[in-house]
Amino acid sequence: MTGTTSGGGLHLPQYLREPDATRTPLGFPEYRSTALRAPLRTPVDLPHRLTEITGPVLGEDRVQAQDADLTLRNGGEALGQRVLVHGRVLDSDGRPVPDALVEVWQANSAGRYRHVGDNWPAPLDPHFDGLGRAVTDSLGRYEFLTIKPGAYPWGNHHNAWRPAHIHFSLFGCAFTQRLVTQMYFPDDPLFGQDPIFNAIPAPARHRAISRYSLERTQDNWALAFEWDIVLRGADRTPFETDDDGDVA
Numbered sequence: 001m002t003g004t005t006s007g008g009g010l011h012l013p014q015y016l017r018e019p020d021a022t023r024t025p026l027g028f029p030e031y032r033s034t035a036l037r038a039p040l041r042t043p044v045d046l047p048h049r050l051t052e053i054t055g056p057v058l059g060e061d062r063v064q065a066q067d068a069d070l071t072l073r074n075g076g077e078a079l080g081q082r083v084l085v086h087g088r089v090l091d092s093d094g095r096p097v098p099d100a101l102v103e104v105w106q107a108n109s110a111g112r113y114r115h116v117g118d119n120w121p122a123p124l125d126p127h128f129d130g131l132g133r134a135v136t137d138s139l140g141r142y143e144f145l146t147i148k149p150g151a152y153p154w155g156n157h158h159n160a161w162r163p164a165h166i167h168f169s170l171f172g173c174a175f176t177q178r179l180v181t182q183m184y185f186p187d188d189p190l191f192g193q194d195p196i197f198n199a200i201p202a203p204a205r206h207r208a209i210s211r212y213s214l215e216r217t218q219d220n221w222a223l224a225f226e227w228d229i230v231l232r233g234a235d236r237t238p239f240e241t242d243d244d245g246d247v248a
Contacts, residue, residue: 022204024238030195032156063101068134070104070146071127078128080109080147082222085166085183085210088140092233096140101171102229103133104144111150111162120153145222151190163190163197170229180240183227184209200238208238 027038071078085104089097107113107130110122114129130149134142151161165182172178184197186209191197200208207230216224229237 022201022236022238024200024204024240028195028199030157031199032195034199063133063135068132068142068144070106070130070132070144073127073129076127078108078147079125080128080150082145083148084143084145084216084218084222084224085227086141086143086213086216086224087210087227087229089136089142089170089229089231090140091231092236096136096138097231098136098138098140100136100140100142101133102136102142103169103171104131104146104166105169106130106146106166107149107152109147109150111152122150122152148185148223156195160193161190163188163194168229170231179231181229181237182208182240185225186210186212204236204238207235 025038027034029035066072071082089100089102091097105113107118108122108125108128110125112118112120112122112124114124128147132144132146134144136142146166149164149166151164154160154162163184165184168181168183170179182196184191197205197208210225210227213224213226216226218224231237
């Protein structure tokens with residue numbers, strides 16, 4: 001996102017806030033940890049300055065094709081159901097967003113992250129680290145081959161389990177332009193008791209759920225799920241960050 005110049009000055013774009021009916025709240029009582037990090041005062045919108053409109057150059061050789069295949073790590077194949085997760089990154093007018101860096105992280109098929117803080121008794125997979133990245137093409141398309149993550153307990157309330165999900169991070173062309181969200185799989189039986197999913201206002205929840213794609217499913221290899229990421233506007237994807245200046 002860049003500004004325009006007129007009469008020798010730089011004019012930065014103005015953004016409209018998402019309506020409250022579909023805007024994910026910063027604090028959600030059933031999601032207990034939000035009480036510790038939700039701001040106590042009304043956020044203040046800051047004007048865009050040089051930091052918000054400039055950023056690092058990613059370069060064409062820093063992200064490789066193999067970075068988007070999470071099923072092959074450390075000389076072997078990951079265990080679990082292969083899934084092809086694909087979609088487009090779109091702006092508020094439905095136009096594709098090319099050259100956007102999309103990163104993902106997730107639990108393995110047993111529901112465990114390769115992270116020092118995750119120590120519940122589920123097995124680690126030596127050939128799965130749960131990390132991937134890709135850059136959108138000229139049509140805003142991205143694609144990852146991965147393993148469907150398992151559910152896991154997380155201690156928010158009694159017998160609390162997270163539905164299967166994949167974390168997504170999108171970077172724009174400025175240092176402050178980052179959006180983080182989660183993609184879910186259709187018909188998960190854990191939706192009803194998950195406060196993170198239910199913190200999304202009801203009219204917008206379907207936007208966080210991927211769609212099974214028979215046409216992209218690979219015979220004898222991998223199921224396919226389609227999920228478009230809309231950065232802004234009436235069909236905006238629910239994001240975990242709440243800074244309206246954060247657009248990719």
